[in-house]
Amino acid sequence: MKAEILCVGTEILLGDIVNTNAQFLSRELANLGIDVYHQSVVGDNPKRLLEEIKDCFKKVDMIITSGGLGPTPDDLTKEIGAKFFNKKMILDEDTVNKLKDYFDKMGRSYLKGNNMKQAYFPENCIILKNDYGTAPGCIINENGKILIVLPGPPREIKPMFSNYVLPFLNNYTNGTIKSRVLRIHGIGEGEMAEKIKDLIDNSKNPTIAPYAKDNDITLRITARAATEDEALNLIKPLEYKVKAVLGDNIYGYGDTSMEEVTAKLLIDKNLSISTAESCTGGLIAAKLISYPGISSIFLDGAVTYSNAAKMHRLNVKKETLDKFGAVSEETAREMAEGIAKTSGTDIGLSTTGIAGPDGGTPEKPIGLVYVGLYINGKTFVKRLQISGERNRVRNRASVSALDFLRRKLI
Amino acid sequence: MKAEILCVGTEILLGDIVNTNAQFLSRELANLGIDVYHQSVVGDNPKRLLEEIKDCFKKVDMIITSGGLGPTPDDLTKEIGAKFFNKKMILDEDTVNKLKDYFDKMGRSYLKGNNMKQAYFPENCIILKNDYGTAPGCIINENGKILIVLPGPPREIKPMFSNYVLPFLNNYTNGTIKSRVLRIHGIGEGEMAEKIKDLIDNSKNPTIAPYAKDNDITLRITARAATEDEALNLIKPLEYKVKAVLGDNIYGYGDTSMEEVTAKLLIDKNLSISTAESCTGGLIAAKLISYPGISSIFLDGAVTYSNAAKMHRLNVKKETLDKFGAVSEETAREMAEGIAKTSGTDIGLSTTGIAGPDGGTPEKPIGLVYVGLYINGKTFVKRLQISGERNRVRNRASVSALDFLRRKLI
Missing domain, CATH: 3.90.950.20 (CinA-like)
Known part of the structure; x- marks a missing residue:
């Protein structure tokens, strides 16, 4: 399965915010063995968003979007997704009740105007609960094309993905990509690359790739295999070789600091x-x-x-x-x-x-x-x-x- | 002029790093009045990178890339750019000397192996000095297509852009987009949107767009005009109206904290x-x-x-x-x-x-x-x-x- 991550928001194209959602979604898909071919960003522009969805679905089977689900009038991702699939937008009573509860709890009495927009969904879609905000997401799955529409705020998209999208995607994965990330401090990137040059050049599966972050350097060993265990077994010998060279400069593994x-x-x-x-x-x-x-x-x-x-x-x-x-x-x-x-x-x-x-x-x-x-x-x-x-x-x-x-x- | 920002790096598609360069470049281009139609990311894969460059140049006049200039073998952006324009790669003696100086200063004696790769450039390109790293960038400008190739590390790309790319781009701007960013704390996003709903709905030029960040909410008022002064004059009256509604919840302006x-x-x-x-x-x-x-x-x-x-x-x-x-x-x-x-x-x-x-x-x-x-x-x-x-x-x-x-x- 090939996927595209499509983030929606003029604020991203204008450079107002950093697109951390693309990183989050990419990492999650990599863990599932789903190839992310491409990330892209379009503005809050209905015509260009529809074009991008059309173009992407020529190349990939799945598009995951983030952004454009909020209460403001320029939030249009659900609506454009419905248009692509020729779906009507239907009011979901469950979501209406949850919105009412939410605003009661926040001590704000109104459920009016734009907020109601968040309770409309493309017909026959799967609605994804938003446990940390007011805008639910949804999945439209038809004719071999899957559109997964998620909210923009990081603290909403992350739990929604883990709790409701992951179980859905588990049906679509075939094999896995596993990575082992080694975190390094105390040696320059160039010096390190030189020291493990042979390992980098001669490794195909797993591959080994260095990159520099603000405060440290990371090495990612990535294996592709049918199962997680097989992938991890491919990674181990290469990891030992790297450790023999870099020693205590490796301060940790994975998503640590x-x-x-x-x-x-x-x-x-x-x-x-x-x-x-x-x-x-x-x-x-x-x-x-x-x-x-x-x-x-x-x-x-x-x-x-x-x-x-x-x-x-x-x-x-x-x-x-x-x-x-x-x-x-x-x-x-x-x-x-x-x-x-x-x-x-x-x-x-x-x-x-x-x-x-x-x-x-x-x-x-x-x-x-x-x-x-x-x-x-x-x-x-x-x-x-x-x-x-x-x-x-x-x-x-x-x-x-x-x-x-x-x-x-x- | 329409532009695309193309970031290169498998580490971005795998979710290893956040793509802050796309934000930086987007903001800079917005300030110049250059429309960023699209941001995209491809991996360190020569075939797909070449395809992406070909596809992009069908839609835009300018591509700015970041990443893929380093000393490691999978850094290939310059080489693929040269391929697209049918250029040979030529050794630049000036860059060789600077690399020598750099490694001497760092107390590392060698200038060998992969490091030399950074001194080769597409023939007839403009070489962009890297004052904060070893990999210079370059500009290829031919037949109405401009490819600007910049390094990946944020602390290298930013000064290179400001010092060497901006003067180049000033020849290509026509009109400007100016924004005024109001930073807000102490009011919820939904509540604020409700309070200024009429202003959001009825403003075309300038537009006004709210978005939420981790620790605060931002409103961006954006005007398009022939000159900077004209744009700022369009912004002012709308800004006063917003201030009248939000008062002391506005804590600052622009890129502040x-x-x-x-x-x-x-x-x-x-x-x-x-x-x-x-x-x-x-x-x-x-x-x-x-x-x-x-x-x-x-x-x-x-x-x-x-x-x-x-x-x-x-x-x-x-x-x-x-x-x-x-x-x-x-x-x-x-x-x-x-x-x-x-x-x-x-x-x-x-x-x-x-x-x-x-x-x-x-x-x-x-x-x-x-x-x-x-x-x-x-x-x-x-x-x-x-x-x-x-x-x-x-x-x-x-x-x-x-x-x-x-x-x-x-």
Whole structure:
């Protein structure tokens, strides 16, 4: 089965929003072994939308759309889908009742005007419940063509897909594509590609593909097979070979993040942590706290942006700041030790650096960041030099600080 | 001029990455008044890429590609572009020298293997310097068809576009599309759409379109005219009408954010701030610190995740925690006052809440967040009830906390 992902919305063509739905749907279809040949985006324009649906159905068997289901007048995807299949639009009483309940619960009394539009569907379609919003989706399945119409908001489309579209699609999959994603930090993309060049060049099934993301590099090993187990068995030997080359630079697998990996390590080892951040300004704490269950080991964090706060909160010595400066190995060391001591934690993790756009000097250029790590009575400091603008420096510094901790924990 | 944005990369079709380049390019072209008819994505597959280029050039005059310029063997966009235009690939000595310099600077000695691929270009093309990476882009312009080939990494494509593609495109624009984006917080999308329904329904040029983002709602007023000034003059009267309806729910204009708006207000009024965060865990501090120049007024932040830290760092009373709980109006109040007092700042902003997935009770459900705000001797507390999963709750809480502060500042 070949599929096209068709996102609808002038706001996407104008660049107002990032199309995360295309990513979500692509990943889900890949997991099902359904080939996504193409992603495309058209505006909220009935004529062009109809043309696109016609064109796509010449090439693929299935189109999944997102967007254009809302209450505003330019939301037209259902209507155009009905037109393509020559269907009338019919009022669905169940949906009317759910809309009434929803607006009652929200304390808004009206069910009028545009909101009613969301209760009309192409006749004989499968209606897909929207558990997180007011606009249900639908599936039209006729003459070997399947049109799956889903809402635009990410927090609506994801549960609708998982709960109602997946069971439907399971009837249409034949074989599977499985992937194993290796997440990498601490080595450049080019250097890595060179190191595993032979593996990349000589692998057909599975294939291996590197790509760089904002804060790390990912390697995806992808196998196609009749069953999931067969695919996974194809992946394993290649994964071992990659691991032999890249070692500890591989920090995790699949849909994880440096903060999740580090948080899990801390929880497993039952090591409590506190953070003292200057240039990263709360990003390390925010990242760690994004992980549920962190409250057992994350006790305290300080965002000591001013020198006064560094002295007052962390007992960094005035002489240290005067002699070496706020951005120095010595200050990073005292910050890490200070936060661990004043919080009573096993670990103290600190950052101090120059994120820019101002404040750089020839000796201490923009992008210079020191990471301090106090752990079990010892303190380590790592010097980073990060290129790019302010928030890239801050983000990379926070991920690299967590990576520094991770490597000490494993 | 009609354009298509064509992003190349199997990693996009597999859902490994979000296609932010399509957004960036769309926005830039909209500003130039160039119509983006379509966005599409194809994989790293030479045959399908060539087909897509052929198909697109039947409908549009210009294709801008991103991706497929790197050193790995599956990067083929330049080569396929050359094939479409029947061009040879020629080695560019300038690029060879720059690659050498780059690798020397990085302390990597080799310029070998795949890296050399990046120095070959279709003959007679315009080479676009890459100031932030190793892969230059290029423009092929022949027989009324323009192919602009750009790299995939966002931090490379953006400066390349601004510095080298924009001056080229200025020769091809005719009229302009201008937009004014109003950013909104504190009102639901449906409620807002209802309030400005007449304006939406009766506006043709400019048009007005609402859409919801993760943490706020945006309204875009878009006018098409011969000149920028004319377009802006068309926008103004409609903008006034919208403002009259939505008032202070409009927190900013254009490509801004709640943190930027709030940071600017604080700096303008020269009010110093400190933060005390529990459930948001550093997000408010991290958001404020993303704004350059914040160091003059952001002095100190605490991520007091544990009760011990709340008492020790912020002087929250044990009796308050015992009697009302960590998630309570009273604790939020003492946190805000405590951080302001211990930091000596004009303002103290605090959050305490239940982000989930655990910890909810019937009285204090998941999503309950109290925001405390100490300002000029008075303390205010706002109760929020946010739906969704852990990190949605944390994000919305941090934005709503900043909005609470913003409304007190204006």
